[in-house]
Amino acid sequence: MIMVKRAILIVLIIAILLAVLALSSLNADRVIVNLYFFQFELALGLTLVLAIIAGLVAGMMLSFLLWIWPLQRANSQLRKKQARAAQNNVMMHD
Known part of the structure; x- marks a missing residue:
């Protein structure tokens, strides 16, 4: 499962880098x-x-x-609040 997550992350990073490269090269003014x-x-x-x-x-x-x-x-x-309630509950049972 970890390998699948890493592969998806790598593909996503490559896609983002390609989009940035295309955006930069198409808007060179x-x-x-x-x-x-x-x-x-x-x-630009x-x-x-x-x-x-x-x-x-x-x-x-x-x-x-x-x-x-x-x-x-x-x-x-x-x-x-939950910890205080649990502590109060323990004190009541003692």
Whole structure:
């Protein structure tokens, strides 16, 4: 099963790399990126790839802050409550 997961991961990585390569080669024109205080010139394909990566990172950070972190905190609080209830139950039986 581990070998199948690794094979799928390798195929997925190769597909992503091929997509990035195609996107970069088909969009080789130069563009100027102006960030108010400074500007620089990049290939359009690289600019698109960087924008996609920035969007993915921002999305992951938002999902962590809005969903994963609150659920982890609630889970931790429930575990503490359960441990206290179990401890109280043991004390009642003694």
